[in-house]
Structure formats: C-alpha cells, structure tokens
Amino acid sequence: MSAHVEVMDLVAQMKSAEQPFVLATVVRTVSVTAAKAGAKAIIRPDGTIVAGWIGGGCARGAVLKAARDALLDGEPRMVSVQPENLLAELGVKPGDNREGIRFASNMCPSKGTMDIFVEPVLPHPSLVILGASPVAMSLAAQARQLGYHVTLAAPAADVTAEPDAHVIVDGFAPRYLNDARRFVVVSTQGKGDEAALRAALAIRAEYHAFVGSRRKMAALREKLVAGGSEAAAIERVKAPAGLDLGAITPEEIAMSILAEITVERRRGQRTANPLRS
Known part of the structure; x- marks a missing residue:
C-alpha cells in the first residue's frame, strides 16, 4: 500500500470519527x-x-x-x-x-x-436535542438534511418511534459529543423538563433553547436556581425556541428553530451574494 x-x-477514518x-x-x-x-x-x-x-x-x-x-x-x-x-x-x-x-x-x-x-x-456542526417530543423528532430529521451531526437524548420509555439521528442516548446525559460548533435544544414538552434543562446547561454550546413558553421557562428558572444552576446561564436559554414565524405544527416549529440556529451559525460568515444584489 x-x-x-x-x-x-486515515482521512476517511478521521472524517467518520468527526x-x-x-x-x-x-x-x-x-x-x-x-x-x-x-x-x-x-x-x-x-x-x-x-x-x-x-x-x-x-x-x-x-x-x-x-x-x-x-x-x-x-x-x-x-x-x-x-x-x-x-x-x-x-x-x-x-x-x-x-x-x-x-x-x-x-x-x-x-x-x-x-x-x-x-x-x-472540520466536524459537522453538532445539534444536541434533549427530548423525544414531536418537535424533537422533526427537528432531528430536518437537521440531518442540513448537514448537522444530530444527537437525540431522551429516556427510552419516551421514544415511541425511531429518531432520525446519528446518535441516540437513553436519558438526558449525552456523552462523546464531537468537538465542533454545538447547538442544544430542549424539546421535552412536559416530560422531564427540569432534568433536561439541567443537563442542557452542563453542555458547552453556542446556543441553548427551550421549546416552551416564557411563563413556563420562568417557573423552571426558579427550580433550576434552587437546584444550583447559574442564573446567568439560565438567562441565555432562548425560550420559546425559534424565530417567530407563526409556526403551529411540529414541523413548522422545528423549521423555525433551525432558522434561528442558522442565523447563529452563519453570523459573520455571510459574504455578498450576487443573487441578492
């Protein structure tokens, strides 16, 4: 050889290993x-x-x-x-x-x-989804099409269909995340919200978001602070997640979240596009 x-x-091996x-x-x-x-x-x-x-x-x-x-x-x-x-x-x-x-x-x-x-x-940008709600499942599928390395973490009992993700974790403690730009979304929607948010805050990422209302996030904030989470870190969690596109269905909400992540991911990278001039 x-x-x-x-x-x-070796190039192929390292690319596969992210x-x-x-x-x-x-x-x-x-x-x-x-x-x-x-x-x-x-x-x-x-x-x-x-x-x-x-x-x-x-x-x-x-x-x-x-x-x-x-x-x-x-x-x-x-x-x-x-x-x-x-x-x-x-x-x-x-x-x-x-x-x-x-x-x-x-x-x-x-x-x-x-x-x-x-x-x-470089490794594919990493999207870590905590939860197995309909929004979480749609978010995983759409993110893979956009080139993200997707990890979905949720208790096995909550997962009712096979997620379209690269890595599936039982529980809210994903390990061995690739060393890339990282985005974290909590989409538990009532099933382990506090535990998932606490786990999300422990993950270093450029973006943290919670699929839920501001009122719900405010209530969870009190519990998280009481449990020892840093108030400043909690304040950085975007809630509700996603751009305000008037989304209603899980697929639309997932799309609005990916749109917001795209804004963060491409911030400072975009150059002049002749098609938009």
Missing part, C-alpha cells in the same frame, strides 16, 4: 525540493503531522501556521514557499497574502519552490 493510499485511508484536521497537499514544485507534487500530510489541530510528508523544515513552519489559521476560520488556503530573491521579484515579503496565496521564505540550501494547498476538514 502506498503512502498516498494510507493517508487517504475529528478536525487539515489535509495539506503539495500541488507544485520548482527546482530541487524534498517533497514532490502530490505529496500529502494530515495535520491535527495541535500541529502534529500524523501521516504523510510534505518536506522538511523549509516548508513545515509556514504550512503549520496556515493549518492553524484554516482550522480557525474553516477556509482553505494556498501557501507558496520560495527563495527570498524570487519573492523580491514578485514584490512580496514573507507573510504577505496576494490573491489567496500566502507567501513564505525558503531558507534551505535547496532554494526550491513549493506550493501547498491547505484544506481544513
């Missing part, structure tokens, strides 16, 4: 370089190269920095490692970016040029 095949096998990483690929070389076009490497968020090879120290520092940045913003980038005299001819300095290419200096004796494509592979 070639090194290339081994790298791609692990974040960067796939770096040498796309062009000029003159003498340690790695040739087509060489690949897998880089973890801590900077560890776990498989493959893209050359020695001449390119490693620039690629690792680009890998860290790519994992932060989710955007791929091109790194061009060149001798300083060639950078000067182009009118750029090490660290400059031009037309999507980040330039770095090759200080090694080889004086070769390497262009490396750095591609972040």
Whole structure:
C-alpha cells in the first residue's frame, strides 16, 4: 500500500470519527525540493503531522501556521514557499497574502519552490436535542438534511418511534459529543423538563433553547436556581425556541428553530451574494 493510499485511508477514518484536521497537499514544485507534487500530510489541530510528508523544515513552519489559521476560520488556503530573491521579484515579503496565496521564505540550501494547498476538514456542526417530543423528532430529521451531526437524548420509555439521528442516548446525559460548533435544544414538552434543562446547561454550546413558553421557562428558572444552576446561564436559554414565524405544527416549529440556529451559525460568515444584489 502506498503512502498516498494510507493517508487517504486515515482521512476517511478521521472524517467518520468527526475529528478536525487539515489535509495539506503539495500541488507544485520548482527546482530541487524534498517533497514532490502530490505529496500529502494530515495535520491535527495541535500541529502534529500524523501521516504523510510534505518536506522538511523549509516548508513545515509556514504550512503549520496556515493549518492553524484554516482550522480557525474553516477556509482553505494556498501557501507558496520560495527563495527570498524570487519573492523580491514578485514584490512580496514573507507573510504577505496576494490573491489567496500566502507567501513564505525558503531558507534551505535547496532554494526550491513549493506550493501547498491547505484544506481544513472540520466536524459537522453538532445539534444536541434533549427530548423525544414531536418537535424533537422533526427537528432531528430536518437537521440531518442540513448537514448537522444530530444527537437525540431522551429516556427510552419516551421514544415511541425511531429518531432520525446519528446518535441516540437513553436519558438526558449525552456523552462523546464531537468537538465542533454545538447547538442544544430542549424539546421535552412536559416530560422531564427540569432534568433536561439541567443537563442542557452542563453542555458547552453556542446556543441553548427551550421549546416552551416564557411563563413556563420562568417557573423552571426558579427550580433550576434552587437546584444550583447559574442564573446567568439560565438567562441565555432562548425560550420559546425559534424565530417567530407563526409556526403551529411540529414541523413548522422545528423549521423555525433551525432558522434561528442558522442565523447563529452563519453570523459573520455571510459574504455578498450576487443573487441578492
């Protein structure tokens, strides 16, 4: 088995396990370089190269920095490692970016040029649903279609149909959540509201919501505070969950919740769309 095949096998395994990483690929070389076009490497968020090879120290520092940045913003980038005299001819300095290419200096004796494509592979955003109400079931199904990794946690006795979720947990204590952007929705609707909310507050997430009225949430707040939950964390729970779309059916309510989550998920990411101009 070639090194290339081994790298791609590991890529498949890490994607399946919802692990974040960067796939770096040498796309062009000029003159003498340690790695040739087509060489690949897998880089973890801590900077560890776990498989493959893209050359020695001449390119490693620039690629690792680009890998860290790519994992932060989710955007791929091109790194061009060149001798300083060639950078000067182009009118750029090490660290400059031009037309999507980040330039770095090759200080090694080889004086070769390497262009490396750095591609972040991030886990799917995670939606954790606590409860097995009709809204919860519809939310799970719709979220999967939108590319979320869905975990549904509810007592087995409350689950009357097979949820359309990646992971199904008996009870309100989901474990082994993937290390991705996370959104949590409590949709128990009368079956274990307090216990589910308490479990939801213990999950680190960008968004917490409760499918229920403001009045019901206010009553639950008193119980949660009395039980030791932080008042500030409770105040961040959106109740009722979802945008005000006039939703009535479980499917419509689930859609309104996903619309609100989409606003949170895409905040700051949206660029100009020519179809809307």
